[in-house]
Amino acid sequence: MNHKWNFDAVWDNPEALLAGAVGTLRIFVICLVLGLSLGLLVGLGRYARRKWIYIPVSIFVEFFRNTPVLVQILWFYFALPILMPFEISPLMAAALGITLNSAAFSGEIFRGGIQSLESSQWEGAQALGMTHAQALRRIILPQAVKRMLPALTNRAIEIFKMSTLASAVAYVELLQQGKLIASINYNPIEAYTVVALIFFAFLYPLVQATYLLERKLRQGD
Amino acid sequence: MTKPAPPALLRVTNLHKQFGDNAIIKGIDLTVAPGDRIAILGASGSGKSTLLRCLNFMEKPTSGRIEIGGVQIGTERPQRDGSVKTEYSERELTAVRQRVGMVFQQFNLFPHMNALGNVMEGLRTVKGLAFDEANTKARLQLARVGLADKADAYPARLSGGQKQRVAIARALAMEPELLLFDEPTSALDPELVGEVLRVIRALVEEGRTMLLVTHELGFAYHFANRILFIADGVIHEDGTPDEVLKHPRQARTQAFLARHNEFHF
Numbered sequence: 273m274n275h276k277w278n279f280d281a282v283w284d285n286p287e288a289l290l291a292g293a294v295g296t297l298r299i300f301v302i303c304l305v306l307g308l309s310l311g312l313l314v315g316l317g318r319y320a321r322r323k324w325i326y327i328p329v330s331i332f333v334e335f336f337r338n339t340p341v342l343v344q345i346l347w348f349y350f351a352l353p354i355l356m357p358f359e360i361s362p363l364m365a366a367a368l369g370i371t372l373n374s375a376a377f378s379g380e381i382f383r384g385g386i387q388s389l390e391s392s393q394w395e396g397a398q399a400l401g402m403t404h405a406q407a408l409r410r411i412i413l414p415q416a417v418k419r420m421l422p423a424l425t426n427r428a429i430e431i432f433k434m435s436t437l438a439s440a441v442a443y444v445e446l447l448q449q450g451k452l453i454a455s456i457n458y459n460p461i462e463a464y465t466v467v468a469l470i471f472f473a474f475l476y477p478l479v480q481a482t483y484l485l486e487r488k489l490r491q492g493d
Numbered sequence: 494m495t496k497p498a499p500p501a502l503l504r505v506t507n508l509h510k511q512f513g514d515n516a517i518i519k520g521i522d523l524t525v526a527p528g529d530r531i532a533i534l535g536a537s538g539s540g541k542s543t544l545l546r547c548l549n550f551m552e553k554p555t556s557g558r559i560e561i562g563g564v565q566i567g568t569e570r571p572q573r574d575g576s577v578k579t580e581y582s583e584r585e586l587t588a589v590r591q592r593v594g595m596v597f598q599q600f601n602l603f604p605h606m607n608a609l610g611n612v613m614e615g616l617r618t619v620k621g622l623a624f625d626e627a628n629t630k631a632r633l634q635l636a637r638v639g640l641a642d643k644a645d646a647y648p649a650r651l652s653g654g655q656k657q658r659v660a661i662a663r664a665l666a667m668e669p670e671l672l673l674f675d676e677p678t679s680a681l682d683p684e685l686v687g688e689v690l691r692v693i694r695a696l697v698e699e700g701r702t703m704l705l706v707t708h709e710l711g712f713a714y715h716f717a718n719r720i721l722f723i724a725d726g727v728i729h730e731d732g733t734p735d736e737v738l739k740h741p742r743q744a745r746t747q748a749f750l751a752r753h754n755e756f757h758f
Contacts, residue, residue, distance in 0.1 A: 392597065392599055392601045393601065393603070395551055395597065395601055396597065396601030396602065396603065397603075398551070398586075398587075398590060399549060399551065399590055399594070399595040399597070399601070399664075400590065400591075400614065400615035400618075400619055400663070400664075400667060401587045401588070401590040401591035401615065401619040401667065402587065402615070402618060402619055403583055403587055404583065406618050406619070410614065410618050411603055411614075414605050415603075415604065415605050418605070
């Protein structure tokens with residue numbers, strides 16, 4: 273093997289990579305915020321005693337946990353517009369797939385976190401005259417979120433990595449731009465190496481921060 | 494002419510509570526007048542804690558009627574099979590619980606808030622007081638239980654006795670008309686029991702209406718103007734401390750007291 277490294281295509285197109293990084297960050301933030309917010313609702317729904325809430329939410333969770341995100345994205349992009357009278361952009365299709373998948377997974381994290389709290393905390397709140405919603409917001413969730421933080425940050429890292437699936441519908445993000453650069457002089461080694469390193473540069477500090485957070489939380493107990 | 498009796502603060506009629514097939518409370522009638530201090534005694538599993546927990550609806554009664562200040566709690570709805578089911582709205586229950594405070598055996602403090610935060614929580618979230626007002630009231634209550642200097646301490650840094658005193662301050666801050674104590678010293682090391690009982694005794698002197706489930710017979714004798722002995726989910730004996738503790742009429746009460754006094758010297 274005598275590959276001659278040639279990064280010309282990478283260095284000559286910094287704006288392509290920059291656009292890719294912006295695209296990756298954009299879809300990451302959208303899916304993180306929407307996915308976790310929806311996940312909280314899903315978690316509460318799975319915890320609900322009323323059947324008409326519990327059953328549809330459970331079907332949602334099982335469906336999105338047991339189908340690949342890539343299939344969901346392709347379905348939203350290619351199949352949904354045939355069924356519905358509207359256009360769907362690559363960003364919308366990808367964000368929809370990743371968000372719903374994250375909601376299903378983080379919903380289980382929220383449910384577990386809420387259920388991990390002792391009933392005495394609910395009783396302490398209710399004995400003061402709090403409503404269910406007040407007890408949840410003031411007493412239960414603040415404690416549950418603290419216990420869930422490690423799992424939720426793992427979810428965030430997964431969402432970051434899943435953003436590359438958006439390249440399947442030609443959404444402009446890092447992997448999509450990597451493919452583009454790779455095809456300029458046919459130098460996939462250099463292009464994909466740089467893309468991988470950029471992801472590493474984003475994720476490594478995030479993962480380290482997670483470890484630090486976990487250690488700090490353990491000390492707090 | 495006799496003086497009319499003061500109106501009942503709480504009236505319980507034919508109260509029943511079942512968990513599945515297991516009947517815990519089997520028909521209890523009880524009237525509490527303002528200023529009453531009632532100690533509830535009984536063996537483990539007799540139903541004394543369940544009775545107390547029904548009074549602020551931590552447990553929903555299976556059947557029976559509970560009136561507070563002359564107003565019945567819950568709405569009775571006849572069922573198709575001829576029985577009557579009582580339904581409780583959240584609004585009604587939150588209103589009742591503001592009038593009927595509770596102190597738990599395990600304190601149930603909020604670990605993510607410091608002592609002051611615990612006492613302020615109900616004032617802010619439930620009563621909707623402004624921060625400054627809630628802060629002032631909460632500090633007053635903490636001072637009253639002797640913990641003014643622990644306002645910033647989190648529950649994890651407090652002893653069991655201090656935790657229970659914060660819990661009492663938290664309940665008092667809501668200015669309840671009736672205060673329920675569910676074995677408030679049972680989870681404490683023996684040397685910490687005294688500080689909690691002293692706080693409760695100070696409340697007696699204020700003329701507060703209180704119900705106390707306890708195993709501390711000596712304290713019950715001095716605390717209460719009335720003692721209930723509960724066994725098998727019914728009230729077996731109901732009278733003054735002298736009547737129940739010194740001259741019990743029922744064989745079960747006598748046996749219970751004998752067991753408790755076995756090792757006194």
